[in-house]
Amino acid sequence: MTNSTVRFLLNNDVVSIENIDPNLTVLQYLREIQFNTGTKEGCASGDCGACTVVLAELDTDHAGQLHYKSINSCITFVGSLHGKQLITVEDLKDGVKLHHAQQTIVDNHGSQCGFCTPGFVMSSFALHKQKKTPNRAEVLEALAGNLCRCTGYRSIIEAAITSSVDSEEDSFAKHYQETVATLTEFQKLPAPSLAGNGHDYVAPKNIDELAYELTSEPESTLVAGGTDLALSVTQNLATINKLVYLGNVEELTTIEETDTEIVIGSALPYSKFIDTLHHYYPDLGEMIERIGSKQVRNTGTLGGNVGNASPIGDMPPALIALGATMTLHVAGVERTILVEDYFVDYKKTVLKPAEFIKSIQIPKPTAGQTLKLYKISKRLDDDISAVLAAIFIEQKSESQGQIINNIRIAFGGMAAIPKRAPAAEAVLQGNTLTKESVAQAKIALATDFQPMSDVRASDKYRMRVAQNLIEKCYLELQSRTIETRVVNYA
Ligand SMILES: Cc1cc2nc3c(=O)[nH]c(=O)nc-3n(C[C@H](O)[C@H](O)[C@H](O)COP(=O)(O)OP(=O)(O)OC[C@H]3O[C@@H](n4cnc5c(N)ncnc54)[C@H](O)[C@@H]3O)c2cc1C
Ligand code: FES
């Protein structure tokens, strides 16, 4: 495989990088190499949004158009910039004129110490590029990954709303066609690579190149969004010898629908498939909107969420309850297994050396099937689950009432791996959903799990809440109009 340098646009300037340690984050690159210190470092772990920058990339769904997205530069490796336009807060001004996203912060008194301001401005700018007149909920969603410790959010939110409503053509709109043409040229280059400090990075363009890289060096580390992996570098100070980036692999970044399934490429970011899943399973769409922040969902992937095998990852319990399958690939050979069978023990999976997750297949719902999902965390947005319950239930009408002819209950946060609740399922399978059968299922659940205590929740809390979530599911299915969820929180 012939490789080329990592090439991208920094604002409107073409930048080519070659001899840089690929463990470097975009934030470090900006501040320490480019001396663009407008982008701030707060937490270096994706939690505060101070480091937010915007990427413009060719829109795979609309030829010749750009897609703008906010990302956390502190947890994005520099090599993933290849083929994109990196826009930072320094680039927003048009001559001496502030961008609308900046001017409205001034007009609305949206800044005090100013440390968080570049991050908020960039999140607002990305939103304003995607949507001319976003509603309040969309503004809140766009800003939920940015924290401010001194100004108070009302003026910042007002600034973002005003900016979007009154937006006018900016310098990026003026250079739009030029940017599309340059990024299109970048796309024709061979797969990029980086090497520095004895560490390597490569970004294969298709599944054959990827399989070749991994069979040649099975010890390589896969990186998709990096929203999990980069923390090992920024928080645990680890260095990764060889990174193989999945975000450019064509076959891993698609979403397809068959008559019976939704097939999601393992390296497709959440923001690209959330609407499709919301359409078929509204609870799933709502739950994904609570995975991290907009910045995290713009880069984080399903393959990374399942691949890191965390006991508190949000997608695995949902996928297990849905009976989803995953296709694994090694050196041209593929196998398809149930997501449920992927997890062996704490952070241990059935993945073999050089094998990777190619795609996840989610069955489409048929008549009588429902998926209920409950994420229990301390905050609504941008928080990790203490417990996640996923209940898939299929009922059919019989003379004695609505009989459950298929049920799968899976939990995250209740064991070393995401896993089903066989005893509770056995109580409900073939039964009607009543107060009594639900009470029995709650008792049975105590034999399914021995949860642990940690900073997020005690063992007793976890068990109590898990039992109550089965009851909540029952109540919601009894009356579809009953108010059981906090939705209007702003
Ligand atoms: C601020 C913040 C908030 C978060 N909130 C949540 C949350 O609410 N819920 C939640 O579940 N998670 C959350 N996460 C964790 C993380 O964002 C998700 O797990 C995300 O889906 C990881 O995807 P990624 O593409 O970034 O993975 P990466 O970091 O790129 O990879 C993660 C791991 O998976 C492996 N991997 C990646 N792709 C593959 C593949 N195709 N085949 C095999 N292995 C692979 C990598 O080698 C690595 O070990 C949060 C993270 C941050 C920083
Ligand atoms: S520095 Fe806090 S999210 Fe990046």
Ligand code: FES
């Ligand atoms: S203005 Fe000080 S942190 Fe937001």
